[in-house]
Amino acid sequence: MIETRGLTKLFGRVRAVDDIALDVRAGDVYGFLGANGSGKTTTVRMLLGLVLPTSGELRLFGEPMPRAARRVLPRVGTLVEGPAAYGHLPARANLALIDAAGPGGRAARRTRDDRVAAALDQVGLGGIGRRPVKAFSLGMRQRLGIAAALLRSPELLILDEPTNGLDPQGIHEMRELLLALNAAGTTVFVSSHLLAEIEQLCTRVGVLDRGRLVVQDSLSALRRPTGLVEVRTAAAEDAARDLGDRVERRDGDTLWVRADDAAELNARLVAAGVPVTGLVVQHHTLEEVVLQRSGGSADRVPARTAP
Numbered sequence: 001m002i003e004t005r006g007l008t009k010l011f012g013r014v015r016a017v018d019d020i021a022l023d024v025r026a027g028d029v030y031g032f033l034g035a036n037g038s039g040k041t042t043t044v045r046m047l048l049g050l051v052l053p054t055s056g057e058l059r060l061f062g063e064p065m066p067r068a069a070r071r072v073l074p075r076v077g078t079l080v081e082g083p084a085a086y087g088h089l090p091a092r093a094n095l096a097l098i099d100a101a102g103p104g105g106r107a108a109r110r111t112r113d114d115r116v117a118a119a120l121d122q123v124g125l126g127g128i129g130r131r132p133v134k135a136f137s138l139g140m141r142q143r144l145g146i147a148a149a150l151l152r153s154p155e156l157l158i159l160d161e162p163t164n165g166l167d168p169q170g171i172h173e174m175r176e177l178l179l180a181l182n183a184a185g186t187t188v189f190v191s192s193h194l195l196a197e198i199e200q201l202c203t204r205v206g207v208l209d210r211g212r213l214v215v216q217d218s219l220s221a222l223r224r225p226t227g228l229v230e231v232r233t234a235a236a237e238d239a240a241r242d243l244g245d246r247v248e249r250r251d252g253d254t255l256w257v258r259a260d261d262a263a264e265l266n267a268r269l270v271a272a273g274v275p276v277t278g279l280v281v282q283h284h285t286l287e288e289v290v291l292q293r294s295g296g297s298a299d300r301v302p303a304r305t306a307p
């Protein structure tokens, strides 16, 4: 769906995006994670032809961008830098205006009302009535922005920080919405600086650090097992004695044991007469992987140290 090679953008001497090779596949919920100033927005703007790359190649649906923009962009729904809307108009009128600015001519005009109603329904604003957009909460505005992105039933959604400024309830609703759209066949590319959000939402993750793509893999591969299994038992003493130096750490009733096969470990403990009440395979967290492979925040300016 999205493929870049050597994609680079310089602003003067600042390497905002530095030689990145994105690979977003059909069906992905792809999380594009990076600290503030790491280059996410610049990348998204290049994907959409809003900013020209300094060098490198970029394809959407296998077609070169921005050359094929007129063919490609109608297949893409976008939300970049907060949705714009006329505050004095209701949601329906705003979407009708956006729809009218799109391609389609007379045929599109005939089906406009249905399309607008369907998009509002999809984002949970179906019953919103004639309330002007200026009376909307931030969460409702973001949802309206997504509705605008959905008007043409896009195959690919590209969203830049869609949960910015939302409260926990709004973030939860946005996540549910994006998952539902993905389940219905839409590929989703979403940027965020919030690790937990990406971890809960995405199937594949790319991490940008000072313009460079330092991680790109499926979430399940990134969260691979650590090789430790957490064991809970009221007979922790007996378990520790039986397992010997396989026990990495112990805290009260809980032991962390080196084991590649949790079932084998369980069988061994049960055979030794140890009652196991809990057994959890430990996985690396996305946070560990990101911290390991990237430096500090790109826009953090250290204090000058005295000579």
Ligand SMILES: Nc1ncnc2c1ncn2[C@@H]1O[C@H](COP(=O)(O)OP(=O)(O)OP(=O)(O)O)[C@@H](O)[C@H]1O
Pocket (backbone or CB within 6 Å): 011, 014, 015, 016, 034, 035, 036, 037, 038, 039, 040, 041, 042, 043, 193
């Ligand atoms: N038009 C521009 N002119 C000059 N420098 C720019 C321009 N746009 C972005 N930059 C610089 O490029 C770098 C990457 O910025 P970008 O906005 O892409 O990051 P970001 O990851 O989206 O950050 P944020 O999460 O804060 O929006 C930053 O150092 C920024 O200052």
